[in-house]
Amino acid sequence: LIDSLLSDPRARLYIHIDAKVMDIGWLAEGADQVKVLADRTIVNWGGFSVVEATLALLNVALLDKENERFVLLSGACFPLRDPLTVGNAILAQDKPSFAVWGRIDPSLAENENLGRYVVTKYHPFDIQKISPKNNGVNAFFWNIFKFINNKVPYERKIEIDDLWKGSQFFVIQRDVALSFVEPCEKLVHALRFAMAPDEIFFTTLYVRWARKHNIPVSLTDPKKENQNIHYIRKRKSRNRPLLHRLFVPIDLRILDRADIDAAVESGALFARKCSFEVSQKIKSFWGDKTA
Secondary structure (H helix, E strand, C coil): CHHHHCCCCCCCEEECCCCCCCCCCCCCCCCCCEEECCCCCCCCCCCCHHHHHHHHHHHHHCCCCCCCEEECCCCCCEECCCHHHHHHHHHHCCCCECCEEEECECCCCCCCCCECHHHHCCCCCCCHHHCCCCCHHHHHHHHHHHHHHHHCCCCCCCCCCCCEEECCCCEEEHHHHHHHCCCCHHHHHHHCCCCCHHHHHHHHHHHHHHHHCCCCCCECCCCCCEECCEECCCCCCCCCCHHHHHHCCCCCCCCCHHHHHHHHHCCCCEECCCCHHHHHHHHHHHHHHHC
16 A cells, blocks of 8 residues: 555655554665654554544644645555546545545433444443454453443443544545644543544534534445545445354444455545455556546
8 A cells, every 4th residue: 555655756655553553663664755753652453542642643643844745545445547537536526535424412311323322332442352343252351341331320421412423434624634633622521531532523523613614514324345545345244143143243334355446446546454365466457447
């Protein structure tokens, strides 16, 4: 991914590596366009640490006054066109690109989708040892915890009337990025123990920014494969035995080779959940599309 993005000389890459990874000295070797953050945080899936790492990236990227567009990617993303074409498309956008799914519903008491329990219940994702991504046993007990958590009659006392959820991946302009890194203690407090807080934090900031600037916000169906700038495959689990479903966590959104044609034709700029092999196959399409 890094080598591909660097083929556009206009690109500047700012990389945050989870502080759990010790050896990163090889990463920026010989790459003038790459800055690896020295002040790193331990990042846990689903935790507020994801928000903190993203804010750290934005703060460092904003130090370069020449940076005009800010694109959030993960290490499993990959461009669906050659990087020069993608770069041109990004620079041509004069408004932020966000996939906004909807408002957190204060009247709906549930722990998934857009219910208030997503933010008013404690979700200790940043306790690394119990992360559901560690192993199947953790995932099993995490599902039990979510069920019990929903039933226990408590809620955190926080403001939830203006919280929005959407994809955490975006393209924003410099003025939007500057607004994102401004202190927002109330929002941080509200989402510190939320479920998938990054999907709420940045979407909420964007919606509030858009409202302030009289820019209409359109909603994206969270089930759509084309999430504005990103393509992500949606699958349903079929024919998995009960014990397998309980103890063997799998990501049904991982892209495979059979998905590549649809991803390339989707109009999205990037694909998500790409393995190295799938990324190389996507890269083989670039010449055809450029020609």
